[in-house]
Amino acid sequence: MDKPKGVAFLLSQLGAYGAQRFAERLRPLDIEPRHVGLLRMISVSEGASQQELGERMGVVPSRMVSFVDDLEDRGLVERGRNPKDRRAYALHLTEKGTKMLRQAMLVSVEHNEEICAPLSQDERDVLAQLLDRLAGAHNLIPGVHPGYRHLR
C-alpha cells in the first residue's frame, strides 16, 4: 500500500513542516522566519539600500517596504540616509537588531538540531551534502520566497 514517495514530495513536506516549526520557535522573539533572513542580509551588507537587498533575496520593492517596516517597528533596523544618494536608504541594524539576530541564529541551530535528530552525524553529513548539491544545481539563492500556497 505504501508507495515509495518521491524525493520532490518529501522535500516539500519536510520543508513546509520545518518552516512551520521554525516559526513556532521564533515566536517568543516576536519575529518570523522571513525576518531572520532579512536581518542576516542587512548584517552582512551594512548600509545597503532596500532595492539592493530585495534583488538579492528575490523580493519586489513594494514588498520590501513592509518587511523593513516590520523590523523598524520592532526597533531592529534603522533607515539611515545615504548622503551619496538621497533617494535610497542606508539600512543597518540597531544594537537591538544585532542581539536579535544573534538570538535567532541560536534558535536556528536548535531548530536544525531538532530536524536532524533522527539521523546519525554521518547521515546528516551525507544528507547535507546531497541537498547542497541539489540547491546548487537548481540555482537556489538564500532569499525570501514569495508566499505560496503549499503542497497538494
Next chain:
Amino acid sequence: MDKPKGVAFLLSQLGAYGAQRFAERLRPLDIEPRHVGLLRMISVSEGASQQELGERMGVVPSRMVSFVDDLEDRGLVERGRNPKDRRAYALHLTEKGTKMLRQAMLVSVEHNEEICAPLSQDERDVLAQLLDRLAGAHNLIPGVHPGYRHLR
C-alpha cells in the same frame, strides 16, 4: 565566506522551490498542487465525506468546501449523496477527474525527475531513504498544509 547551510534551511529552500516548479508544470492542466493531493485522496477513498478527507489531510471543514468547490467547478469530482447519512456527501471522481489524476501523476513523475536530475541513481536512493526516515520520525502525513509564509 560560504558557511555550511543547515539541513533545515536547505529543506525549506528546496521544498519551496520544488512546490513552485510543480505548480508551473501543472498550469497547463489548470489545477494546482493542492488539488492533486485531494484528487488522489478521493480516488483511494471513494465515497468518503468531506470531513473524513479533511481530517486525514489536516484541512478544516470550511476550507474543504472551497477545495471541493474548485474541483467540482472543473468537473473533476461529484458530490454524491450518501443514502445512509443525508448530511454528508459521498465524494467521488468523475471520469474526467480520473483522467486528470492520471495526467497529474505523470507530471509529478516528470517533476520528480527534474528535481533529482543532478544526482545519480544511487544518490537518489540514499536521499529518498534519509528523507523518508525524517518524515517518518517527525510524523508527517501527506496532506494539504495550511498556507504559510515562507522562509526567513
Next chain:
DNA sequence: GAGAAATCATTCAGCTCCTGAATGGTTTCG
C-alpha cells in the same frame, strides 16, 4: 547646464487565501 529618462522608495487598490464563529439541515442519544 537644461530637459529627458531612469532610479529608489512608497502607496494603494485588488486579489487570493485562511480562520473562526455562526447557521441550517440531519442524525443519534437518552
Next chain:
DNA sequence: CGAAACCATTCAGGAGCTGAATGATTTCTC
C-alpha cells in the same frame, strides 16, 4: 420525542502578494 452532536456551508475579518501609479532624486544626453 426533545436535546445534543454532527456535516456542510456561509460569511466577515485579517494577512499577504502584486502591479500600477506617484514623488523625490539622480543620471544621462545633447
